[in-house]
Amino acid sequence: MVKMENKIEKCDHLISSLTQEIVELNERYRENTREIAFHSSAYVKKTLLSFQGTSSNDADAEDGKTTQTKPAHYEMEIQFFKAITGIEFTKYCKKTEHKTDTEVLYNHKLAGLCRSFSYEMEFKTLESESEGRHCCNVTYVSIHMDCKKHSDLLKLVSSTEKSMNLLGFFCSLSKYAEWYEYRKSTFTQIKEKYPLAVGLPLGSCADCLVLMNPELPGFELMLVWKITINGEGAVIPVLDLLPHVPEQAAALDKTGVLESAALGFKTLLQVFGIQGSIENIIQSFCLTKASD
Numbered sequence: 001m002v003k004m005e006n007k008i009e010k011c012d013h014l015i016s017s018l019t020q021e022i023v024e025l026n027e028r029y030r031e032n033t034r035e036i037a038f039h040s041s042a043y044v045k046k047t048l049l050s051f052q053g054t055s056s057n058d059a060d061a062e063d064g065k066t067t068q069t070k071p072a073h074y075e076m077e078i079q080f081f082k083a084i085t086g087i088e089f090t091k092y093c094k095k096t097e098h099k100t101d102t103e104v105l106y107n108h109k110l111a112g113l114c115r116s117f118s119y120e121m122e123f124k125t126l127e128s129e130s131e132g133r134h135c136c137n138v139t140y141v142s143i144h145m146d147c148k149k150h151s152d153l154l155k156l157v158s159s160t161e162k163s164m165n166l167l168g169f170f171c172s173l174s175k176y177a178e179w180y181e182y183r184k185s186t187f188t189q190i191k192e193k194y195p196l197a198v199g200l201p202l203g204s205c206a207d208c209l210v211l212m213n214p215e216l217p218g219f220e221l222m223l224v225w226k227i228t229i230n231g232e233g234a235v236i237p238v239l240d241l242l243p244h245v246p247e248q249a250a251a252l253d254k255t256g257v258l259e260s261a262a263l264g265f266k267t268l269l270q271v272f273g274i275q276g277s278i279e280n281i282i283q284s285f286c287l288t289k290a291s292d
Contacts, residue, residue, distance in 0.1 A: 197286035
């Protein structure tokens with residue numbers, strides 16, 4: 001019983017030290033935020049300037065210097081779009097299904113990639129001309145994706161087929177795939193940096209990571225990192241830190257140390273971001289010996 005009380009006291013001490021670190025590292029957070037904002041804006045400006053430079057060259061080509069640069073310009077547009085969104089089209093065909101004097105019904109078949117996710121899509125558009133105005137409406141959408149392990153993507157596919165909002169679908173898919181890749185790379189980097197303190201029971205592509213301390217056998221912290229898509233199509237990462245301790249130790253937690261660990265992690269996220277918060281937990285809870 002005394003040993004269990006000592007373990008609880010150790011956990012209490014670790015969480016208290018985490019709370020103190022938040023105050024000390026607030027300034028570091030502000031500096032990192034400024035640096036990230038600077039580099040992000042610099043990257044976007046560089047990409048846009050590069051793209052605009054190519055467009056300028058194509059304008060010269062239109063003046064008669066050369067027309068052979070047009071394919072290169074189109075390729076640049078495609079690469080620019082892929083770099084910004086992660087979306088790539090690998091196959092596309094368009095056929096006329098029905099045609100009248102004022103309307104044309106087209107059937108489109110599209111296949112492509114969005115980072116780690118492949119998709120196939122069929123949709124129909126009804127184009128009409130009235131009083132000199134051109135109108136195009138999507139009348140049918142069918143999407144095929146292998147996303148059985150991603151329930152929110154399945155919901156996105158289903159809702160898109162009902163709403164026929166193709167723009168919303170690609171925006172949500174792009175952001176979801178971006179978060180998915182970021183979570184995978186974060187888990188991989190942390191596992192490589194702290195191999196004895198970090199466990200990936202379901203692999204780096206899954207949504208959970210386990211933190212262990214050999215000096216506290218039976219005590220673990222599980223990080224659950226979900227990626228959700230709400231009804232408006234917004235992609236939202238949801239992270240929770242779940243303590244896993246022996247039943248006897250949990251019964252001795254009269255001061256709510258375990259509960260405060262989860263709340264403390266939420267505070268860390270606001271200060272350090274995701275990767276910084278995980279590393280702070282590892283360094284405080286998972287003993288330095290485990291990372292040597």
